[in-house]
Amino acid sequence: MGTCISGWAMLTGQPAVIPDIYADPRIPHEAYRPTFVRSLVMVPVGAPEPIAAIGAYWAARHTPDTGTVTLLLAIARSAALALSNVRLLESLQEAAEAARTQAKELARANTARTRLLATLNHDLRQPVHALTLATHALSSRVTDRGEIYVSTMKHCLGVVKRLMDGVQDLVGMDDGTIAVRIEDVPLDDLMTHATATFQLAAAAKGLDWRMEGSGRGVTVRTDRLLASRILHNLIDNAIKYTDRGEIRIVCRTAGGKVWVDVSDTGRGIPESSLADIFEEFYRIEAGDEVVGLGLGLSIVKTLADHLGYPITVESRPGAGTTISVALPVAGSVARP
Secondary structure (H helix, E strand, C coil), X not given: CCCCHHHHHHHHCCCEEECCHHHCCCCCHHHHCCCCCCEEEEEEECCCCCCEEEEEEECCCCCCCHHHHHHHHHHHHHHHHHHHHHHHHHHHHHHHHHHHHHHHHHHHHHHHHHHHHHHHHHHHHHHHHHHHHHHHHHHCCCCHHHHHHHHHHHHHHHHHHHHHHHHHHXXXXXXXXXXXXXXXXXXXXXXXXXXXXXXXXXXHCCCEEEEECCCCCCEEEEEHHHHHXXXXXXXXXXXXXXXXXXXXXXXXXXXXXEEEEEEECCCCCCHHHCCCCCCCCCCCCCCCXXXXXXXHHHHHHHHHHHHCCXXXXXXXXXXXXEEEEEEEEECECCCC
């Protein structure tokens, strides 16, 4: 850089116009004697930090005019842009390759996770089923004093079964085997099933159970099983995080849709956590007494997205949470 004219042009960022190379101390004369060069113009390539230099040469003594220097500077700018584009293209190619590699690794990890979850879920179901049958058989043979232990066993088995159902939903979402069967479903059927499933669980925690807006004969266009899974996960989550007050289910019609609001008077969700509650395995800190894997709301969001159902959340810490999902009324246009 310090011994040639191209290095001087790069270091200074200025063009060098030299009518006679043997009269200019910046030129290493002995290096040029074997060549034809007598005059030259050298300009830097790239700014503000040149990465190369480009020159024009004459065999006879010559003083280049301003137009020649300007033209060479334009060529240098084009060369700098081309080199910059080459570097950018190489960077993009490297980033794309890294993304492809990462995607492959993630896909392999997801496949391994799905297989592990499916295997565990399958292997656990048989002993859990056997324990459930044994517990029911035992409940008719124990004394009143022993009933409390049987009730505890039933409760724990119910928790395990809900966890396993959540894992099964997760496996179905991972491997894309969620089948959708859209049909006309009476809204009352969904609400009746939800009441039968969760009213006693709410009562066991001392919570009031309120159902509003059902019983009007409204029919929705949905997948019965998936819609039930959405509602059940919402209600289960509401009961889980509510210690006192009520669980309130409200059905309201708006814009060709039935909005089902699942409200509680529980602990509420901090605003900073609202964006994360639908992530897999995310759990709001609620103490050791809250059992779960943090899959419930993730499953709700995935199923709702799969069916094309809007979902909203409103919450205040210490005042409770309302999560709403919209089901299309039969006769309206629904996305399959």
